[in-house]
Amino acid sequence: MxxxxxxxxxxxxxxxxxxxxxxxxxxxxxxxxxxxxxxxxxxxPEHIKNAAIEALKSGKTRYGPAAGEPQLRAAIAQKLQTDNQLSLQAENVVVTNGGKHSLFNIFLALVDPGDEVIIPAPFWVSYPEMVKLAGGTPVILPTTAESGYKITPEQLRSAITPQTKILVMNSPSNPTGMVYSPAEIRAIADVVVEKDILVVSDEIYEKLLYDGAEHLSIGAASPEAFARTIISNGFAKAYAMTGWRLGYAASGSPELIKAVTTLQSQSTSNVCTFAQFGAIAALEGSQxxxxxxxxxxxxxxxxxxxxxxxxxxxxxxxxxxxxxxxxxxxxxxxxxxxxxxxxxxxxxxxxxxxxxxxxxxxxxxxxxxxxxxxxxxxxxxxxxxxxxx
CATH class of the missing domain: 3.90.1150.10 (Aspartate Aminotransferase, domain 1)
Incomplete structure (x- = not known):
């Protein structure tokens, strides 16, 4: 074969x-x-499991909207507004089968053959592979321990070509655990805006911070950066929900959200219906x-x-x-x-x-x-x- x-x-x-x-x-x-x-x-956590159990008992077992349960999309939007200072509404959110799935959908919706996607290294293993599957070209930007495994604005600026479409940001990072400071995020955002590229911000570890480290979503750096930012996040790491396969993509672009929803409607349909009610409890319940x-x-x-x-x-x-x-x-x-x-x-x-x-x-x-x-x-x-x- x-x-x-x-x-x-x-x-x-x-x-x-x-x-x-x-x-x-x-x-x-x-x-x-x-x-x-x-x-x-x-x-x-028990309150999350119990919410899913109650949803299952109450008949939340049927097909749902491809973009996710309206109540969960609203809860995610509220979280993004409150925690991340991102002016996003429920219609700006698509619920996906895990954070990985949100990234896969984003790359498929945005990347054409010949497009370059800048990926700082060390990187999460799936970023380059997803870009390849979408027909794009991963451009790896190396970092060192001496730089804290972070790229600099100068590095980014010099790596951008006419074919560059996206920068992938992952802070806090897998595998290094590094966190870009708010000042560093703003400096990177300035280059993104200057060069008019998009940024996919993988924020799955945002709640796991130490020694006073502060997470700033790059979309909150400026209105111009917000317009160019796509958020990927999920529930696996902060809420110990790895097997639940619940993530989301969020963007101020209605075209992108529609495109991701269309992709999902023709691939996985909706995310597990009763599991989404567990995610609602995760966001709205005690932290x-x-x-x-x-x-x-x-x-x-x-x-x-x-x-x-x-x-x-x-x-x-x-x-x-x-x-x-x-x-x-x-x-x-x-x-x-x-x-x-x-x-x-x-x-x-x-x-x-x-x-x-x-x-x-x-x-x-x-x-x-x-x-x-x-x-x-x-x-x-x-x-x-x-x-x-």
Missing amino acids: KLAARIGQVTPSLTLAIDAKAKAMKRDGIDICSFSAGEPDFDT DCVAHMLSAFTERRQAIYDMINAIPGLSCVKPNGAFYMFINIRQLGMSSLEFCDALLSEQQVALIPGIAFGADDHVRASYATDMTTIERGMERIATFVKSRL
């Missing part, structure tokens, strides 16, 4: 592949310390659950940061957001894939190779796991690294 040429351009997700391998080993009775998946280890999880992540972040930097041969920059450590393995003289394969085989610890994120001299560790796993896993990593030095 001859497959479509586009499939040959796409690389399977290494994060999902390694997570699946680690879970298979665990099912076989092997004691695995997994730092692979970007998935909170907490259960979804104590978010604070509780953030408190635990804060403790884990400090612990794993200290442990990693105490291992000779490893180093990492302290992140200000999300729940990842991006570990520099350059001193070991190994590729990230070699490192992760050997570590999983010899010490039963699962990390994600940095090559998946555009940085082959790094590996990613998710600290969305319990302290016992963190302590045991770091001991095993220390043993492994010592054997390689």
Whole structure:
């Protein structure tokens, strides 16, 4: 069977592949310390589950609007107005099957063959692949630990060509955990406006911030930036709702919202109806659950940061957001894939190779796991690294 040429351009997700391998080993009775998946280890809060259960019991089991339940779209718009200072209404929102799906829809709706999409590296694994599937060309803009894994306005300006259509922003970042300050966001926004390009802002980790870090949506930087910004967000990370597959896209452009809705109507139809009522409860209910999880992540972040930097041969920059450590393995003289394969085989610890994120001299560790796993896993990593030095 001859497959479509586009499939040959796409690389399977290494994060999902390694997570699946680690879970298979665990099912076989092997004691695995997994730092692979970007998935909170907490259960979804009870009030969110109960709202979905009640919706299910009350018959919310039928097809719904392709753009999402009106009550949820309104709740998301209210959240964007209140939390992010974005003047968006319910009609500016499309509910999607997870944050990933919102990004896929956005790129399909905007990108034509020949269009360039600027992606700062290290990047989330799916950005370049989605751009390729849409027929566009990913343009990778590298950063370093010294720059805090952030691009500068000058870097962005020099990378823009007549073919540039979109800049992808992800702050807080997966995999680095870096957060652009409000001043840095405004400076990037000035270039976006000056060069008249669009920006897709992935804000899925916006509620996971540390040490006084502040999240500013680039769409709130100025009215001109707002007109060029498309928001992608979801419920997976802040509310421990990864398996619920609930996200959204938001934009002040009626044409884009209509286009995304049309795409969705011909691909997935509506998002699971009763699950959307859980999302309404997440937004409109108490936010104590978010604070509780953030408190635990804060403790884990400090612990794993200290442990990693105490291992000779490893180093990492302290992140200000999300729940990842991006570990520099350059001193070991190994590729990230070699490192992760050997570590999983010899010490039963699962990390994600940095090559998946555009940085082959790094590996990613998710600290969305319990302290016992963190302590045991770091001991095993220390043993492994010592054997390689």
